[in-house]
Amino acid sequence: MTRLSIEEKDILIGTILGDAHVRKLKQESRVEITHSTQQKAYLFWKYEKLKRWCGAKPHLVRIHDARYQKEYLQWRFNTVSRTVFDDLRKIFYRGRIKIIPQNISEIITSPLSLAVWFMDDGGRRNDSYGLFLNTLSFTKPEHELLRIPSVHSFVRSKEILYHRISLYHRYSSIQIVI
Numbered sequence: 001m002t003r004l005s006i007e008e009k010d011i012l013i014g015t016i017l018g019d020a021h022v023r024k025l026k027q028e029s030r031v032e033i034t035h036s037t038q039q040k041a042y043l044f045w046k047y048e049k050l051k052r053w054c055g056a057k058p059h060l061v062r063i064h065d066a067r068y069q070k071e072y073l074q075w076r077f078n079t080v081s082r083t084v085f086d087d088l089r090k091i092f093y094r095g096r097i098k099i100i101p102q103n104i105s106e107i108i109t110s111p112l113s114l115a116v117w118f119m120d121d122g123g124r125r126n127d128s129y130g131l132f133l134n135t136l137s138f139t140k141p142e143h144e145l146l147r148i149p150s151v152h153s154f155v156r157s158k159e160i161l162y163h164r165i166s167l168y169h170r171y172s173s174i175q176i177v178i
Contacts, residue, residue, distance in 0.1 A: 004084055010112040011049050012088060016098075017113075018120020022089040028081035029089045034061075034074050042119060043075045053079040100142035 004012065012031060016022060021032045031053075035043040037060075047058050058077040065072065079085060091101050101107060108114060121134045135143065 002082075002084075006110075007112065008050060008053070010110040011046065011116050013107060013110075014113040014116025014118075015046065015120055016088060016092050017100075017108075017117045020120070021098075022085055022093060024086075024089060025081050028083050029085040030081045031079045031085055031088070032076070033078070034076040037073050037075065040075050043077070046116075047077050050079060053082070055080045098137060100138050100145050102145065104145050 012020070015033060016031070019033070019035065022029050023032055031050075033043065033046055033050075043058055047054065054077055056077065058075050061074050061076050063072045063074055064070075091107065092098055118131065118133060123132055123134070125132060135146070
């Protein structure tokens with residue numbers, strides 16, 4: 001059975017924490033990677049790094065958003081279905097919900113994983129030299145797991161800031177001040 005290389009695993013960890021989705025099919029799972037047309041070069045970089053796991057090249061898809069009656073173009077590729085992706089799904093999902101696993105400090109061991117996660121979900125704050133990761137889909141306890149020092153061994157300081165989005169939920173993003 002073929003295994004992921006260290007580089008492939010680091011890229012997949014970052015992108016699963018970010019924009020990718022691990023979809024369970026009948027027997028095995030596959031990773032689905034989609035980015036906007038503005039991130040075409042980045043998507044093709046991911047494809048080049050993971051292409052031995054892919055059955056087809058990236059392709060352009062038209063997405064209709066019924067909520068806003070708008071259409072968007074996105075670039076997408078999928079890996080083939082393999083048990084190695086089942087293993088990643090077991091780590092990063094509970095049912096259909098993406099999670100931060102309890103042992104995240106043992107999983108994010110490479111600056112490459114953090115860099116890919118940042119490229120998927122990160123940005124630069126306008127009011128400072130800080131960076132942020134949009135981690136809105138994760139719970140407060142999951143954010144606390146990201147405070148573990150080894151997770152942040154690649155940056156000098158960190159703090160979690162909370163802001164209210166709705167009357168019923170609190171959402172978060174990780175703020176990294178450089």
